[in-house]
Amino acid sequence: MDFPGLFNYWVVMVLMMIGLYIVISDRNLVKKIVGLNIFQVSVFVFYITMGKVDGGTAPIIGEGIEVYSNPLPHVLILTAIVVGIATTALALALLVRIQDEFGSVDEDAIQKLESRQ
Amino acid sequence: MHDHIILRVITKLLMPFIFLFALYVQFHGDYGPGGGFQAGVIFATGLILYALIFGLRSAKKVTPPRVLRVQLALGVLLYAGVGVVGIMSGAEYLNYDVLAEDAHSGQHLGILLVELGVGLTVSAAMTLIFFLFAGQEQ
Amino acid sequence: MLFAVASLAVAVSMLFALIRALAGPSVFDRILAVNMFGTKTVLLIAIAGFFMGRPEFLDIALAYALINFIGTIAVMKFFRYRTLGLPRGGEDLGDL
Amino acid sequence: MISAQLPILQVLLPLLAAPLCAILRGRALPHALSVGTVLLSLLVTVGLLIRVESTGTISYAIGGWPPPIGIEYRVDQLSVIVLLIIQGVAAAVLVGGGASIVREIEATRAPLFYALFLLNLTGLTGMVLTGDLFNLFVFLEISSLSTYVLVALGTDRRALLAAYQYLVIGTVGATFYVIGVGLLYMMTGTLNMADLADRVAGVEESTTIRTAFAFMIIGIGVKLGMMPVHFWLPNAYARAPSVVSAFLAATSTKVAVYIMLRVVFEIFGVPMFLATHLSEIIIGLGILAMVVASVTAIFQDDVKRLLAYSSLAQIGYILFAFGLATEPGVTASVLHLFNHGLMKGALFLALAAVALRAGRTRRTDLDGLGQAMPLTMLGFTLAGLSLIGVPGTVGFISKWYLLEAAFDRDGFIIAAIILGSSLLAILYVWPLVERAYFRKRDPALPPVEEAPLPMLIGIWLLVGANLLFGVWPDLATGLAERSALLLLGGAR
Numbered sequence: 001m002d003f004p005g006l007f008n009y010w011v012v013m014v015l016m017m018i019g020l021y022i023v024i025s026d027r028n029l030v031k032k033i034v035g036l037n038i039f040q041v042s043v044f045v046f047y048i049t050m051g052k053v054d055g056g057t058a059p060i061i062g063e064g065i066e067v068y069s070n071p072l073p074h075v076l077i078l079t080a081i082v083v084g085i086a087t088t089a090l091a092l093a094l095l096v097r098i099q100d101e102f103g104s105v106d107e108d109a110i111q112k113l114e115s116r117q
Numbered sequence: 118m119h120d121h122i123i124l125r126v127i128t129k130l131l132m133p134f135i136f137l138f139a140l141y142v143q144f145h146g147d148y149g150p151g152g153g154f155q156a157g158v159i160f161a162t163g164l165i166l167y168a169l170i171f172g173l174r175s176a177k178k179v180t181p182p183r184v185l186r187v188q189l190a191l192g193v194l195l196y197a198g199v200g201v202v203g204i205m206s207g208a209e210y211l212n213y214d215v216l217a218e219d220a221h222s223g224q225h226l227g228i229l230l231v232e233l234g235v236g237l238t239v240s241a242a243m244t245l246i247f248f249l250f251a252g253q254e255q
Numbered sequence: 256m257l258f259a260v261a262s263l264a265v266a267v268s269m270l271f272a273l274i275r276a277l278a279g280p281s282v283f284d285r286i287l288a289v290n291m292f293g294t295k296t297v298l299l300i301a302i303a304g305f306f307m308g309r310p311e312f313l314d315i316a317l318a319y320a321l322i323n324f325i326g327t328i329a330v331m332k333f334f335r336y337r338t339l340g341l342p343r344g345g346e347d348l349g350d351l
Numbered sequence: 352m353i354s355a356q357l358p359i360l361q362v363l364l365p366l367l368a369a370p371l372c373a374i375l376r377g378r379a380l381p382h383a384l385s386v387g388t389v390l391l392s393l394l395v396t397v398g399l400l401i402r403v404e405s406t407g408t409i410s411y412a413i414g415g416w417p418p419p420i421g422i423e424y425r426v427d428q429l430s431v432i433v434l435l436i437i438q439g440v441a442a443a444v445l446v447g448g449g450a451s452i453v454r455e456i457e458a459t460r461a462p463l464f465y466a467l468f469l470l471n472l473t474g475l476t477g478m479v480l481t482g483d484l485f486n487l488f489v490f491l492e493i494s495s496l497s498t499y500v501l502v503a504l505g506t507d508r509r510a511l512l513a514a515y516q517y518l519v520i521g522t523v524g525a526t527f528y529v530i531g532v533g534l535l536y537m538m539t540g541t542l543n544m545a546d547l548a549d550r551v552a553g554v555e556e557s558t559t560i561r562t563a564f565a566f567m568i569i570g571i572g573v574k575l576g577m578m579p580v581h582f583w584l585p586n587a588y589a590r591a592p593s594v595v596s597a598f599l600a601a602t603s604t605k606v607a608v609y610i611m612l613r614v615v616f617e618i619f620g621v622p623m624f625l626a627t628h629l630s631e632i633i634i635g636l637g638i639l640a641m642v643v644a645s646v647t648a649i650f651q652d653d654v655k656r657l658l659a660y661s662s663l664a665q666i667g668y669i670l671f672a673f674g675l676a677t678e679p680g681v682t683a684s685v686l687h688l689f690n691h692g693l694m695k696g697a698l699f700l701a702l703a704a705v706a707l708r709a710g711r712t713r714r715t716d717l718d719g720l721g722q723a724m725p726l727t728m729l730g731f732t733l734a735g736l737s738l739i740g741v742p743g744t745v746g747f748i749s750k751w752y753l754l755e756a757a758f759d760r761d762g763f764i765i766a767a768i769i770l771g772s773s774l775l776a777i778l779y780v781w782p783l784v785e786r787a788y789f790r791k792r793d794p795a796l797p798p799v800e801e802a803p804l805p806m807l808i809g810i811w812l813l814v815g816a817n818l819l820f821g822v823w824p825d826l827a828t829g830l831a832e833r834s835a836l837l838l839l840g841g842a843r
Contacts, residue, residue: 022521036522043526043570047533060150060311073536076485080529082154083492087522089498094503096250101508105222110512125326135321142314149311152607159318167327169332169339190370210359212415234528251339 008049015042027107029098033091040084047077121170135163143236153232158241160239164244173251182248186242191240199230222226258306260300269295280332286327293323354402358411358424360396361434362477364388365469373466378458382449388469389442392476396438400431408837410482418482419543425482427428429834430810432685432827433609434480436692440601441472444700448594451703452800455506455592464504468598475606484532484542487610488525491574495521497777498603502591513586520583531567534559535571547618551692555623567614568629575607576666578640588659593703593712596655600662601696605688608669612684616838621676633674638768640667645775654705654712657779658698661738664772665691668749671765672756679759681835682828683752684736687826690737690745691762691819697734697813701727704802704810717783719792723799726807730814735780737817740773744821748828 001067015038022035022036051073095105143156168176203212214226216222269292276288297320304312333339353360368388372381394400402409403426411424426434443466474494481487503514536542538559539550554560569580576584584604588596615624623629641664649661669691672684674699702712704727709716721728737744750773757766792799801807820827 001543006775023523029515032519035265036519039523040526043529043533043747046530050533050537057307058150058311060309061148062309062311073533078154079489081486083489083496086496087492087518090499091515091743093249094499094511097503098515101511114509138317139322142318145314150314155318159321162325165329169325171326173339181342187374190374193370197363201363201367203360204356209412209415210356210363211413214415229466247339 007032012046014044014051015039023035028047029095029105029107030092031085033088033095036091037084037088044077044081044084047073047080120188123208128166130161132167134147135166136160141238143232144229144234147228153235154239156232157236158243160236160240161243161247164240165247168247173248177248178188180244182245185245185248189238189241189245192234195234195237196231199227199234202218216221256261258302261306263300265295265299265302269299283331286330286334289330290327293319293327297323354398355411355741357395357399357402358409358426358480360482361392361399362424362473364392364395364605365473365476369466369469369473372462372469375462376776378453378461382445382452383607385465385469385640386445389445390470392557393438393442394471396430396434398753398829399426399434400427401429403428403752406633418496419541419546423482423543423545425545426480427834427837428513428830429685429837430479431610432689432830432834433605434476436605436689437472437479437602439811440598440692440696442650443696443809444598444601447599447700447806447812448597448644448703449805450620451594451707451806452590452592454707455594456504459512464501467497467500468595471598473502475602480524482544484535484544484547486542488529488532491525491528491610494603494606495525495574498587498599501595501599502587504592504595505592507590509586510590513583513590517583517587520573520580524570524580527566527573528570531563531565531570534563534566538563544613544617548620551618552620560619561627562624564623564627564629568611569770570671571611571614575604575611576663577670578636578643578727581640581644581663584663585659586654589653591657593699593706595653596659597696597699597703600658600699602693603663605667605692605814608673608684608688609627609665612673612681612838615673616676616681621839624676624839630674630676631673632791634671634765637667637669637671637674638765640664640670641772642667642775643707645772645779648779649775651712651779654702654714654717654783655699658695658702661776661779662691664776665695665738668753668769668772671769672753674757675760676839677756677759678811678839679752679756680834681838683749683756684832684835685831686752686827687749688833690749690817690820693745694737697730697817698738700806700810700813701731701734704806705731707806708799708802709796713754714783714786715793717786719787720799721788723792724801727802727810730807730810731787732784734813735784737821739776739780741822745817745824745827748821748824752831754827787821 019035019037019039023032023039026032026035051070053067053069056067056069057065059068059074082115098110099105102113104110104113139156139160139162142151142159143153145154146156147198164176164180167179177215199213200211204210206215207217211227213224216226218224272288272292272295276285276292279285297316300312300319302315304310304316329339365388368384370383375381375384399409408427409424410418411426412418413424416422452464454463471494474490474497476493477490478487478494482489499514499518502517505513532542535547535551538554538557539547541547541550551560574582588600591599615629644660644663644667648657648664651657651660665687669684670678670685672687674680674682678792704724705716705720706712708724709720733744737746740746740750750769753764753769755770757763802810
């Protein structure tokens with residue numbers, strides 16, 4: 001079992017950096033939200049893989065099963081997922097309003113609009 | 118419009134099963150995978166499917182946003198209210214042991230009610246979010 | 256062994272679906288490919304549940320199949336009418 | 352019986368009132384309900400204060416599950432002092448802000464506004480009370496999400512952009528915090544703060560713990576407006592509805608500082624804080640904020656934005672004293688946290704009155720208001736003097752303790768910078784006062800009259816607190832000193 005090793009952390013880190021990069025660099029406000037979601041998902045993956053116990057199965061009580069994965073990180077991350085959904089919905093609702101008010105969801109275009117006033 | 122007859126018929130056939138499945142997930146949550154949040158989402162999915170096929174207006178007739186908003190608040194109140202019962206009977210907040218005669222069935226009842234509150238809130242919130250975004254004029 | 260073969264078969268077909276989703280060319284090709292990818296995911300969960308002796312996984316597969324179906328309809332409707340609510344302007348009832 | 356339930360009631364009252372507000376219609380009912388809730392909560396806080404002063408730290412196990420298995424609510428001196436500022440400002444703002452809310456929030460949105468305000472209060476209170484790191488994250492997100500919406504309710508359309516910016520950066524911050532919590536959980540297997548403090552001590556040297564530390568500090572730093580990641584704050588404060596600005600400026604960053612104090616001193620401990628050179632970094636960032644934000648404030652035209660930059664500078668003071676990690680330092684930090692809440696609450700609420708009567712809050716709008724709104728402007732001036740640090744106000748007490756803390760570490764240069772920054776405060780406060788009293792209002796503009804009575808009550812409650820705690824500082828300083836002792840010595 002040497003191959004996976006710290007493999008999951010590599011996945012998490014790569015996803016996290018991709019997400020963070022999109023949030024920082026992209027000028028399109030909708031794509032920023034996509035980046036934010038990728039960033040959050042990396043943390044979800046981090047928590048979920050953290051709870052894995054070697055040889056353990058899904059933490060649902062069943063007959064003849066001795067070893068379960070740790071369910072606590074899963075529960076915690078369920079909360080974080082709900083929060084993530086709320087954040088995304090709120091961000092999109094804000095974007096709809098921004099599109100109504102400014103006629104654009106591009107950061108540069110909005111800034112141009114603002115500076116002309 | 119009758120040009121999407123397949124979708125209409127399939128939807129009508131599928132809807133009861135979706136709601137049934139949502140209720141199954143809701144009340145089976147203490148034995149298998151599931152719970153209030155998942156059930157709420159599945160329940161909302163059924164309503165969203167209805168809105169997609171039969172239109173937003175008829176969906177809003179079935180579940181008016183005003184009712185959904187009240188449902189949302191009631192869900193939160195149910196959740197918090199179950200905890201208050203604990204306080205009333207002299208135990209800690211969210212202590213379910215006091216809900217029934219023995220601690221075990223008290224826990225069972227408590228978690229059932231709390232999950233029901235969560236389910237109500239989540240399904241209302243999801244449907245409202247869909248109504249909000251789908252109602253945008255283009 | 257049987258589990259490995261079965262999941263490998265599903266994984267390969269998922270790969271094909273993914274290729275089609277990326278290659279396109281039309282939007283409906285992509286939607287169909289993504290839908291197929293979702294169906295295969297359901298299958299994968301079911302296989303995992305069967306071979307690990309956890310029939311509870313079927314619940315998850317069922318929920319995923321449902322979401323996949325409705326998601327596909329929503330995307331199709333959006334690409335066909337450019338809106339999720341009112342396909343023919345304000346006066347129409349907005350159904351399909 | 353009721354006194355044992357006080358910690359949970361503190362969170363529960365606004366949480367229960369929020370959905371009720373959302374159901375109600377119109378303006379009057381939700382307003383009455385939320386004012387009642389906030390006053391009741393303030394009463395609960397006073398009850399907690401009395402209990403903590405007499406019996407020491409209170410621990411409350413939710414659901415009857417004893418910690419560290421269950422979620423624990425802990426109330427000690429530090430929580431109480433932060434609770435006092437949150438509940439006090441919330442009460443003053445809601446009692447006083449009625450007219451301002453009527454002007455700035457549409458009637459259809461009013462019930463939702465009150466619901467969100469109460470949710471925000473729930474989140475902030477919960478963050479202060481909880482002794483569980485993940486529960487803290489949940490409350491953090493409750494308060495953050497409601498804050499984003501509250502900011503977006505501003506009358507200016509740019510409020511939407513400010514809210515969006517705050518949402519993105521705030522979510523990144525909160526997610527960083529969660530990563531830190533995850534790493535900590537991985538190393539120790541617990542989320543309870545007191546339990547963590549014991550278990551971290553054994554694995555302090557590991558890279559994972561240090562990474563967790565870094566992630567958590569950055570995440571909380573975003574929330575409290577630490578200098579390089581502060582840029583969301585002026586926009587959010589300047590464009591939010593006036594009442595919301597008053598509440599946020601006085602409370603939300605303070606609660607973030609509170610979390611930072613808890614995380615750094617209670618969980619990780621002073622030795623690690625010093626060993627990672629974070630102490631120097633935070634002192635440096637604090638001094639940077641003091642100088643840069645104060646200078647930026649001088650050049651602002653919008654008074655709301657000016658006060659927002661001033662808040663950043665004040666957070667600089669708090670951070671600097673916090674970074675010293677000595678007992679006088681932490682005392683000064685906690686004390687200034689409390690006092691700054693009082694000053695900024697009063698200033699922003701007075702500004703809400705100005706926005707209500709004069710329509711806008713640019714510098715020129717203050718012209719001649721000393722005659723037109725004498726009571727409001729007197730309150731504004733007194734709170735401004737407090738911000739500068741004139742004797743007899745809470746600002747002076749803060750400055751005194753800050754200087755003491757600086758001298759304690761032989762920081763003569765730092766002490767000089769604190770005094771210099773106070774001079775900068777004069778530079779940005781005095782022109783406003785001068786405009787209000789020595790200039791005539793542009794006759795072309797419509798005349799203004801004094802703010803309505805409830806608003807004056809709200810403003811003067813906060814100004815009165817400024818003066819009261821300035822003349823009789825024992826309560827605040829006593830609480831601050833004991834919380835410093837608790838943080839630096841008690842947990843280990």
